[in-house]
Amino acid sequence: MLKAQETILEINLKSLKHNFEYIKSKLDGTTKFLAVVKAFAYGSDAVEVAKSLQELDVDYLAVAYVSEGVVLRDAGITKPIIVLHPQAVNFATLIDRCLEPSIYNAKVLNEFIKIASLKQQTNYPIHIKFNTGLNRLGFWESDINFIVDILKNTNSVNVISIFSHLVASEDINEREFTLAQIKTFESIVKNFITTIGYKPWIHICNTSGIFNYPEAHFDMVRCGIGLYGFGNSEKEHKTLLPIATLKTIISQIHIVEKGETVGYNRAFKSDGDIKTATLPIGHADGIGRQYGNGKGFVIIHSKRAPIVGNVCMDMIMVDITNIECKEGDEVIVFGDSLSSNARDFAKSAQTISYEIITAISQRIKRVISK
Ligand SMILES: *Cc1c(COP(=O)(O)O)cnc(C)c1O
Secondary structure, three states: OOOOOOOEEEEEHHHHHHHHHHHHOOOOOOOEEEEEOHHHHHHOOHHHHHHHHHHOOOOEEEEOOHHHHHHHHHOOOOOOEEEOOOOHHHHHHHHHOOOEEEEOOHHHHHHHHHHHHHOOOOOEEEEEEEOOOOOOOOEOHHHHHHHHHHHHOOOOEEEEEEEOOOOOOOOHHHHHHHHHHHHHHHHHHHHHHHHHOOOOEEEOOOHHHHHHOHHHOOOEEEEOHHHHOOOOOHHHHHHOOOOEEEEEEOOEEEEEOOOOEEOHHHOEEOOOOEEEEEEOOOHHHOOOHHHOOOOOEEEEOOEEEEEEOOOOOOOEEEEOOOOOOOOOOEEEEEEEEOOEEHHHHHHOOOOOHHHHHHHOOOOOEEEEEO
């Protein structure tokens, strides 16, 4: 591993390959693998991750917005890309860049058909999303006749897949709800196929769905967080490898005497003589203020150093009273070992791995390790 000389996010593409192959081993040979690379590939590096997955012959990619798909196309990614949450204002660009929209309501369906036909498209690939309980995006089962009527009146678009999204696939306590969701989806699928007269691919599983509901893999699975190294059980935590390591260095060491304070608003008051290290990473880099005041911690020479006082925009101060270290030494904020994991770091501030890894700002240099 590279020794940090400034704050960096190191992305390990070998770990990505390991995660991809492990998750793929959970699928049968016919199920397609869609890799979700939205939000900078969950805060890592969308282009490098997508290139790597393309080399591994992933079947599909997905992003949330059109602009994210454009970046991938500009970087030479040729795999099909679903845009999960496109806005009508970007439909022309979406078509120009051969991106495939998720269509979730009548307005979007009509607007997309209008632009596709204006651009003289025939059979442009689209994906129809159904709501089965998340109540976020998607048509209802009762919309099927109406959707199919519209589709039968145009040759501009072609439905490649119909899909839905699980609400709580990671939560064993919600197993009954998830099974009901899958059942609802199966009923929608059956009804849709009968009405439209052909069978698009069907998919519903995200990462936790892949692990917990093998009976619902259907034609394709949509995997995000698992590729980046996080699952939903101890077994998976031990097998999957977090691909990102957030490293920084000690800029300066301070001796803080009893009664002195550290940081803005004097949020920390020392009740003894302590030693602190100032690190070049702050809330503008994605370490939110909720990690301050003893909640979050970093790892210095394998020891935990809690954050002291409030998180500043560009810096944090950590308590190193009991750690042998010097200015310039490397600091791990989170990484791929069980002792410095984004899951634990996130938990320290009552949040989840998804949030902390996607929060790491673009200001931090990405370093790719192949
Ligand atoms: C983000 C997203 C996924 C990926 O979910 P993970 O839990 O990260 O695997 C799958 N499907 C949809 C619709 C999403 O928005």
